[in-house]
Amino acid sequence: MQITPAHPPAPRRCSPAPLTPDVESFYHLPHGEHTGQACQGTACFAAKHLNPARWAEAAAQNPRVYCLGECFAAPAKGQTRPRPPVKVFSSHGIVLGRIAAGGARSLAAAQKMGGYAALAQALTQSPEQLLAAVETSGLRGRGGAGFPTGRKWRAVAAQPAGTKYVVANADEGDAGAYIDRYIMEDDPHALIEGMILAAYAVGATQGYIYVRIEYPQAVSVLQAALLEARAAGWLGARIGGKDFTFNLEVYVGHGSYVCGEETSLLRSIEGQRPEVMARPPYPTERGLFGRPTLLNNVETLVSVPWIVTHGGAAYAALGFSKSRGTKALSLNSLFNRPGLYEVEFGVTVRHIVEVIGGGLRGGGKLKGVIIGGPIIGLIPPHLLDTPLGFEELAAIGAGVGHGGVVAFDEHTSIPALVEHVFAFGAYESCGKCTPCRSGSGRVEAIFTAAIAGTASRADLQECRDLVTALKLTSLCGHGTGLARFAESILRYYPTEIEPCFK
Numbered sequence: 001m002q003i004t005p006a007h008p009p010a011p012r013r014c015s016p017a018p019l020t021p022d023v024e025s026f027y028h029l030p031h032g033e034h035t036g037q038a039c040q041g042t043a044c045f046a047a048k049h050l051n052p053a054r055w056a057e058a059a060a061q062n063p064r065v066y067c068l069g070e071c072f073a074a075p076a077k078g079q080t081r082p083r084p085p086v087k088v089f090s091s092h093g094i095v096l097g098r099i100a101a102g103g104a105r106s107l108a109a110a111q112k113m114g115g116y117a118a119l120a121q122a123l124t125q126s127p128e129q130l131l132a133a134v135e136t137s138g139l140r141g142r143g144g145a146g147f148p149t150g151r152k153w154r155a156v157a158a159q160p161a162g163t164k165y166v167v168a169n170a171d172e173g174d175a176g177a178y179i180d181r182y183i184m185e186d187d188p189h190a191l192i193e194g195m196i197l198a199a200y201a202v203g204a205t206q207g208y209i210y211v212r213i214e215y216p217q218a219v220s221v222l223q224a225a226l227l228e229a230r231a232a233g234w235l236g237a238r239i240g241g242k243d244f245t246f247n248l249e250v251y252v253g254h255g256s257y258v259c260g261e262e263t264s265l266l267r268s269i270e271g272q273r274p275e276v277m278a279r280p281p282y283p284t285e286r287g288l289f290g291r292p293t294l295l296n297n298v299e300t301l302v303s304v305p306w307i308v309t310h311g312g313a314a315y316a317a318l319g320f321s322k323s324r325g326t327k328a329l330s331l332n333s334l335f336n337r338p339g340l341y342e343v344e345f346g347v348t349v350r351h352i353v354e355v356i357g358g359g360l361r362g363g364g365k366l367k368g369v370i371i372g373g374p375i376i377g378l379i380p381p382h383l384l385d386t387p388l389g390f391e392e393l394a395a396i397g398a399g400v401g402h403g404g405v406v407a408f409d410e411h412t413s414i415p416a417l418v419e420h421v422f423a424f425g426a427y428e429s430c431g432k433c434t435p436c437r438s439g440s441g442r443v444e445a446i447f448t449a450a451i452a453g454t455a456s457r458a459d460l461q462e463c464r465d466l467v468t469a470l471k472l473t474s475l476c477g478h479g480t481g482l483a484r485f486a487e488s489i490l491r492y493y494p495t496e497i498e499p500c501f502k
């Protein structure tokens, strides 16, 4: 399938296609060349004993593919098109409700299930009322950082009038996460409606959905849905008969994990070499093409229509502590019941593992679980009673992250997991910060030696120093996340690590 990236509107500072050689050398996957590849992501690593031949194929592949969003069937091979079970375990299916009910790929199906009702309602009100509802809801970003969504929207709305952008982050590169993928494939109008609402609230006229190239079905479903939304008058000029214009396009990524980081993503759309940028200025002030930009994760945006129709207070009544509302989780193939589930914040990790996931297949013994990608802390079995919440998980060195739940059983060697995660970190580093560019590869090499029995205590100390450097000097969460992962291992699994260093 030939996928052509969307072109930016005026100001057309550069053309994203074709990429200049300098920019193209940044990326791993040329357009359209990933289908049928075996996946080397962390969920596939966790499940490699289930199909060693497939894992060997993945490990030998170049360019590497670090997640295809099929972690429920891991170890996976590209786009085999099984679909995960989907279930809502909350009193309200805010994010997955329509998907659990069979999906709503067409506009007609979406409208039958309440689609665009929130937008019609919001257009009878002022942007200020919409902003206030999102602020009241307590919604926080689902892309990993958990930043208050209302505060971000308010910051873009407060910028002087002029060209503003809304960008949906649909890069979903965290190995183990396949939430955004199935939202886009099975309920694309929910994302489109969420983005139009965001544009109305902040005064944006143009939007982009940055979809990773590893999700070709999501791209084609979204493109068809955009045509339908435009034909129905939900996109374009004078939406709902108001003085409100908003256009929306899909932009297809080029296979780089770090392009999920917001500054890198925006540079990628601009056709520039997408190295991470120092902040401030934040994208809310100087984002895409130098203009104020609201960038949100897919699940964040998809939560907004429900907030509009039910009110911010109803949303804030769900969840617990400072984590309000619901969270979609995707469980990997080591569970008895892998799948896509929506829960209220506050359930314990134990509940997710033992009740929702049904424990590990084959009676496997849990060695640890990661929620939200490999660059976050590993949760050991003795901390399973920690509740799902941003602050609560951060307090044990873990995080909500993207919500991809990857369990590891007794087949996983912890030193091999460290080697795997740092290999991923080194491969996907944008190269801007030295500890991430060089240090992550060095930690990988030290652990390769440790597994072979040739590493010393001095090597372990070097790893500790590199982790400190990653933590203190990285410009983005790629480097600090690698440090967080390593710290959790050194803290919770010393008996598996220290004997490997003589």
Ligand SMILES: Cc1cc2nc3c(=O)[nH]c(=O)nc-3n(C[C@H](O)[C@H](O)[C@H](O)COP(=O)(O)O)c2cc1C
Residues within 6 Å of the ligand: 140, 141, 142, 143, 144, 145, 146, 147, 149, 169, 170, 171, 172, 173, 174, 257, 258, 259, 260, 261, 262, 263, 295, 296, 297, 298, 300, 301, 476, 477, 478
């Ligand atoms: C290395 C790296 C990768 C990231 N990947 C994603 C991603 O795939 N999807 C996403 O929504 N956010 C990702 N983020 C977080 C974004 O930078 C940003 O915080 C988020 O998209 C903001 O949206 P939210 O406020 O709705 O969460 C990533 C961050 C880092 C450091």
